[in-house]
Amino acid sequence: MAEFVGRPFFSCRSCRSPVAIADDILSKKFRAKSGPAYMFTNAMNVVVGRTQDRQLMTGVFAVADIYCSNCHEEMGWKYVRAYDPKQKYKQGRFIIELSKIVKEH
Template identity: 50%
Template structure:
């Protein structure tokens, strides 16, 4: 009997809460606080912290930390505003750190 295969997902590495679909990855070439990170168009089952300005490798951005809604672990951040024109494409997108997420249904 064949197994039913669902969509490829990413989950919180601490509690396995589903946080994004593989199809929502925009880029795997980002840097987080603790190493490699992925840029996602959409995430789910998270809550967003307070907005703050941060000087990142690509300039000044207004960002808000992204937390798992189940275990409250910081998974990355949301780009709220980019101050440099070349970085505007990040606005409204999410960074999830590779070390904070795991693959599901691969």
């Protein structure tokens, strides 16, 4: 936990395992199954599930659900591939639902 000293981060709401650093937020304007979500450049302590094509609000993407590596709570998804060239910036990024995380200081 030394790397988080003085840096706000987000933890899994269920088990408090750290999953993302606040500095890695790219956007706060995403929607997920349970409501608002953030896009992060990186995520930690998550397991990436099987990749599948999914129709989302901005088009079809190859995505993989992500789960907390400690308690296995579904957290959101990772964009694996964007088929629309205008959406390529999402590739490799993580969407984490706000209902699944808590901000730590």
